[in-house]
Amino acid sequence: xxKPKRPTPKPARKAPPSKKQKPAARQAVKQPPxxxxxxxxxxxxxxxxTAPKRPADPFGEKALxxxxxxxxxxxxxxxxxxxxxxxxxxxxxxxxxxVARDTFDVLIENTRLAKQDxxxxxxxxxxxxxxxxxxxxxxxxxxxxxxVEATRQATKTGFLRPNSVDTLTNKNPGDGAGRxxxxxxxxxxxxxGLSVQLILKGGxxxxxGTQSALPNVDLGADRDIDGVKKVVLEAIFNAxxxxxxxxxxxxxxxxxxxxGYNEAKKQLxxxxxxxxxxxxxxxxxxxxxxxxxxxxIGPMGYGGKTTLLGxxxxxxxxxxxxxxxxxxxxxWATRRAAVEVLPSGKTVYSQ
Numbered sequence: 001x002x003k004p005k006r007p008t009p010k011p012a013r014k015a016p017p018s019k020k021q022k023p024a025a026r027q028a029v030k031q032p033p034x035x036x037x038x039x040x041x042x043x044x045x046x047x048x049x050t051a052p053k054r055p056a057d058p059f060g061e062k063a064l065x066x067x068x069x070x071x072x073x074x075x076x077x078x079x080x081x082x083x084x085x086x087x088x089x090x091x092x093x094x095x096x097x098x099v100a101r102d103t104f105d106v107l108i109e110n111t112r113l114a115k116q117d118x119x120x121x122x123x124x125x126x127x128x129x130x131x132x133x134x135x136x137x138x139x140x141x142x143x144x145x146x147x148v149e150a151t152r153q154a155t156k157t158g159f160l161r162p163n164s165v166d167t168l169t170n171k172n173p174g175d176g177a178g179r180x181x182x183x184x185x186x187x188x189x190x191x192x193g194l195s196v197q198l199i200l201k202g203g204x205x206x207x208x209g210t211q212s213a214l215p216n217v218d219l220g221a222d223r224d225i226d227g228v229k230k231v232v233l234e235a236i237f238n239a240x241x242x243x244x245x246x247x248x249x250x251x252x253x254x255x256x257x258x259x260g261y262n263e264a265k266k267q268l269x270x271x272x273x274x275x276x277x278x279x280x281x282x283x284x285x286x287x288x289x290x291x292x293x294x295x296x297i298g299p300m301g302y303g304g305k306t307t308l309l310g311x312x313x314x315x316x317x318x319x320x321x322x323x324x325x326x327x328x329x330x331x332w333a334t335r336r337a338a339v340e341v342l343p344s345g346k347t348v349y350s351q
Contacts, residue, residue: 017282061201063193065153068147080334084111129198129265131197133186135343151177162176167179202331205331236249246309246329249309253326267314268328285313289308
């Protein structure tokens with residue numbers, strides 16, 4: 001009788017995992033809450049904070065307004081070194097105890113106090129005259145607006161007197177600016193920087209400027225170099241002390257009535273100790289300075305050995321029918337200043 005087969009034992013079933021104890025692989029891991037997305041405006045603001053700041057445009061209106069305001073302050077409160085040296089030398093030429101020497105003492109002390117306290121050298125702070133050379137591509141309008149705004153700011157802070165009068169209404173706006181004031185001439189320069197020359201020309205000295213057409217029968221002045229010199233000397237003599245002597249003369253012969261006088265004014269930017277590169281004009285300057293000081297008008301017209309601190313001249317082409325001689329007079333307070341603005345934003349002031 002065959003033996004029955006032993007049944008194969010079935011593997012024991014594993015107990016199903018308890019509902020309370022879930023497998024580790026299936027356990028949910030709590031994640032931190034996701035941050036909410038920032039609005040577009042907030043994102044842009046954050047980008048602005050992290051982005052590198054772009055440098056300000058050194059030739060922009062805002063930057064130039066600050067530069068021009070400082071230039072006006074320097075011109076109004078500080079005499080150029082070469083002018084101060086000329087005043088000191090003129091003082092030494094006068095006799096001790098003379099009215100002329102005492103007058104120079106007052107003028108020199110006035111310049112010292114003005115610079116020390118940063119106050120105007122003269123109560124008449126003059127007409128601002130800007131001559132600006134710019135690199136190609138710079139906005140002329142921005143420069144003109146900056147000069148006007150700088151004049152307003154310098155007037156508001158007391159470095160300039162409210163000197164602008166509306167000729168039509170006879171009213172003073174009180175801010176130093178007006179139609180055609182300040183005077184701003186802009187032309188293209190050669191360098192990459194922007195350069196500015198400034199003079200402040202007072203009303204007394206402006207009043208004694210002249211313009212003559214040659215020939216002049218009364219003076220015996222023909223259309224030649226001798227005739228030009230006669231006209232310039234006549235202008236110096238007629239000014240007497242009304243131009244606040246000792247003065248600086250700028251003259252131009254030739255041109256028309258407008259650009260001849262403008263060229264004469266440009267000579268006032270030159271330093272007293274420079275030499276004209278044209279030998280003919282240089283000789284005229286030296287002769288007129290010597291003869292002008294022999295007139296004996298002296299400082300403020302009180303008499304003395306120094307009537308002029310300098311004479312600077314130039315000439316322009318003219319029409320065959322015209323021969324103008326333009327003479328401008330700058331008072332003893334020769335307020336001039338200059339600045340160069342580099343592309344980097346660096347400013348270099350000078351007098």
